[in-house]
């Protein structure tokens with residue numbers, strides 16, 4: 001489990017182990033587009049402003065991994081992560 005902070009409004013979203021970041025954000029009312037929901041298309045990519053990422057996708061380049069993550073499969077590698085569109 002970790003906490004995602006939605007940067008545009010500072011909303012704090014708990015992400016339990018059984019939910020993806022994408023699902024948790026949606027449950028909290030944040031709109032995030034998605035397609036494959038399996039870490040292969042990149043549609044759900046979010047900007048990462050702070051925190052560490054545990055990348056679990058198969059689509060991101062090393063460069064993309066420095067400042068973004070895909071919300072459907074990747075998770076935080078720190079207790080808190082700050083993300084935005």
Ligand code: FES
Nearest residue numbers: 035037041042072
């Ligand atoms: Fe395709 Fe997340 S929806 S990578």
